[in-house]
Amino acid sequence: xNRRGRVASGFSPGRVWAMLLRYLYLLRSSWPxxxxxxxxxxxxxxxxxxxxxxxxxxxxxxxxxFGVLLAAVMLWDVLFRGQLGLSISFLEEMWxxxxxxxxxxxxxxxxxxxxxxxxxxxxxxxGLVPAAFVAILxxxxxxxxxxxxxxxxxxxxxxxxxxxxxxxxxxxxxxGMGAESLAWLAVFTLSPLSAVYYPVSILPGWLxxxxxxxxxxxxxxxxxxxxxxxxxxxxxxxTAAALDLVWLGLGIAAFFWAFHDAxxxxxxxxxxx
Amino acid sequence: xxxxxxxxxxLVKRYPAAVAVDGISFTVARGTTTALLGGNGAGKxxxxxxxxxxxxxxxxxxxxxxxxxxxxxxxxLSRMNFSSPFVDLPHRLTVRQNLLVYARLYALSRRxxxxxxxxxxxxxxxxxxxxxxxxxxxxxxxxSLAKALLNEPELLLxxxxxxxxxxxxxxxxxxxxxxxxSRTGATILMASHNMAEVERxxxxxxxxxxxxxxDRGSPQALIGRYGxxxxxxxxxxxxxxxxxxxEPVS
Numbered sequence: 001x002n003r004r005g006r007v008a009s010g011f012s013p014g015r016v017w018a019m020l021l022r023y024l025y026l027l028r029s030s031w032p033x034x035x036x037x038x039x040x041x042x043x044x045x046x047x048x049x050x051x052x053x054x055x056x057x058x059x060x061x062x063x064x065x066f067g068v069l070l071a072a073v074m075l076w077d078v079l080f081r082g083q084l085g086l087s088i089s090f091l092e093e094m095w096x097x098x099x100x101x102x103x104x105x106x107x108x109x110x111x112x113x114x115x116x117x118x119x120x121x122x123x124x125x126x127g128l129v130p131a132a133f134v135a136i137l138x139x140x141x142x143x144x145x146x147x148x149x150x151x152x153x154x155x156x157x158x159x160x161x162x163x164x165x166x167x168x169x170x171x172x173x174x175x176g177m178g179a180e181s182l183a184w185l186a187v188f189t190l191s192p193l194s195a196v197y198y199p200v201s202i203l204p205g206w207l208x209x210x211x212x213x214x215x216x217x218x219x220x221x222x223x224x225x226x227x228x229x230x231x232x233x234x235x236x237x238x239t240a241a242a243l244d245l246v247w248l249g250l251g252i253a254a255f256f257w258a259f260h261d262a263x264x265x266x267x268x269x270x271x272x273x
Numbered sequence: 274x275x276x277x278x279x280x281x282x283x284l285v286k287r288y289p290a291a292v293a294v295d296g297i298s299f300t301v302a303r304g305t306t307t308a309l310l311g312g313n314g315a316g317k318x319x320x321x322x323x324x325x326x327x328x329x330x331x332x333x334x335x336x337x338x339x340x341x342x343x344x345x346x347x348x349x350l351s352r353m354n355f356s357s358p359f360v361d362l363p364h365r366l367t368v369r370q371n372l373l374v375y376a377r378l379y380a381l382s383r384r385x386x387x388x389x390x391x392x393x394x395x396x397x398x399x400x401x402x403x404x405x406x407x408x409x410x411x412x413x414x415x416x417s418l419a420k421a422l423l424n425e426p427e428l429l430l431x432x433x434x435x436x437x438x439x440x441x442x443x444x445x446x447x448x449x450x451x452x453x454x455s456r457t458g459a460t461i462l463m464a465s466h467n468m469a470e471v472e473r474x475x476x477x478x479x480x481x482x483x484x485x486x487x488d489r490g491s492p493q494a495l496i497g498r499y500g501x502x503x504x505x506x507x508x509x510x511x512x513x514x515x516x517x518x519x520e521p522v523s
Binding site for chain 2: 014015017019021022025026092096098100101103105106107263264266
């Protein structure tokens, strides 16, 4: 290898690592941002933990499975933080107006996306692991007691978060920073449909059809099946995984179409606050 | 004979509301410094963006260092680079962190050694560990140049390299670029509004107006052709004439 380095050919893990390093430097440079990652998940656990303790003696639903609300909060956070972690790293480049620098290097959009996905996972774990331990310490409820199903639920929700995050990044690439708030808001439109805290059967019939198009709905129904009936619904998992592939495909397509369109419009140099 | 550093043929960039580049053709020979001149909106930045692969043209052929930039940009991006005072490096990372990230993006070996050497050359060593956002305009320009020279580019594209610099720092940057180009034999294509800078650095000038190349030649040839005292007067003459009176040369 000469001093100029290897000629860029194909997907390069080295460039993915370079971008990941950039986001880690960024995270390290600001302790308030790291604190923010911990703040909301922990606060959510505190609120829903006390709520669960109250409902345990006042509600048959929570009495049957104390952890049903806490598990729902934490699993919802996998989806939400997975999406937000990706979108925030993407927005960091917008705020820094850095796309003009990045894309005159051999960095490929797919390598950038890979680094955004990796950073999303890191940010998610920074936020969620301490919250999970707070639940164990304060309420004696461990999300890990879900056992193997948790290992299935986690990636399904994370991939759905990534799909949504990529689509949102695509919208921001297409419409500029005016669409920035979507990064925080869009996922919440799916919350009522995902049946996070209640069974999907509560929804009106016509809305249930929409709910069953979301991978997350299968996860939360599957979670309740584990907690209430002590059964693991493999059919739910397989359907959720298949839907995940569709969602991820759409998210990737939206992102790459928007990126190509930004190159056509000359937006990569101008994109910023 | 090696291909020219840049070969552009019938390049067009059309937006819904305007034509930014209107069928230009030009070549830039290897080892030269060429200026892309024109008033605001003449099409300079659009042309540079297309050469960098950041912007897709509507029509035309663009070869950079012998490669078709539209089809094979990844073959050539590691051999070129770009610097502009209007595109800052991320503010919250230190200068060293920024340079390390870019060194990795270019897959450079001996990254720290290379950064230290460039820091010495460009006199940025004392603020390598300062956030990039806390630098003065002159310091930012030198850091941006360090980023642009990390991969020892064969082709360097510069967008107004000395804009907003004081005369002393501007002169330092021009001297550095002169020395760097003659040492490395690299090619520079720069957009500039500083005519004295262009006269000093450039062997060739492409004059753009309303998306067309309306004249070209060495600074001295242009000054002679228009019977003016310097390139600034030539520039003013061209930008103030109605576009309809100027005959495109491409």
